[in-house]
Amino acid sequence: MVYFGNIKPIKGKVHIEKNRCKGCAFCVEYCPKDVLEMSEEFNVKGYHPPFVKDEDACVYCQLCESICPEFAIFVTIKEEEEEGEKGESRP
């Protein structure tokens, strides 16, 4: 991937409320980075919720959060481990 200067893309962390999911697969289909995938396991209601397949690929676009009809998925900004590096990368 090509980045301009030393700007780093924001990383996201996906949170899934599995037991609220009804397995419609909107988030899996429309995630632009293919972060999510439907799981084989069942939730308490008997639906297949999605799981995070590739968390590093998430760029915090929040599309899954907007598209979810069940309010069961949302994204937060992933904190960087080294604070010094974070300050440097964000001019």
Added chain:
Amino acid sequence: MTKEDRLEAKNPSEKFLRMDRIPHIWCPGCGIGTVVTSFNEALKKSKIDLDDVVVVSGIGCTGRVAGYVKLDSFHSTHGRAIPFATGLKLANPNLNVVVFSGDGDIFGIGGNHFIHAARRNMDITVICVNNFNYAMTGGQVAATTPIGANASTAPYGNFEFSFSLPYLAEAAGATYVARWTALHLRRVTKSIQEALAKPGFSLIEVITPCVTLYARRNRLGDGLNLLKYYYDKSVIEHGADTRTLDISYQGKLVVGKFIDKEKPTFLHAMNEHMTKILGDKFVKYGE
């Protein structure tokens, strides 16, 4: 995800919802929840005081929205959401009144109320979730069912001509008319923001998939297929002539912002007229 994660981070939509009523009753693959998320996003972005927002809805699947949003809300009788909203707006002109209801409720049962609210240019925002049938009562033919579509009261296909909602709204005098599909998430959000800020009658029609009835009876697949299909079939034409916006069965969908014009609202017109007639004796209301 562990339990601790869940405690520290919360879904941003939860601020706008009565979480004790969630999970909601909508079917898996239904698009109404997506429209509610877009509405919540629009409320957040437009930074209006949530105490000044009222959601009114009628009966039907979309009518349940009034029970799920954590705002002042009222779940009125079938088709009577707009008269109730009109009353609210006139009793307290500072409120931002939003009517959130379905096509069967607003245009089928309450069609007359819609045209009169639009004619008077009441300052309310109508979000109409159009799923092409009366979904909650079992998939009967609605005023928006396209010709040829199968419904439970039209087992050999529908032959009634249907309403074109933007055309009807423009003819009746609405000042803001837009149509989107449920997958145009950010555009729906932007339209709701514009409509909330607009003084005058605004209509936003959102086309959503109905999985259990419309899709099943017409063999159109599941919610995901239909959501994708509507999006793929849609063509964005801002400012298109509303006479050309008929929806045919599985045909092209013209979406976009069609009308955005300035016109005095009901209260403004009343104040102006009465001041002209009575002069200083008249005390202006709501301005």
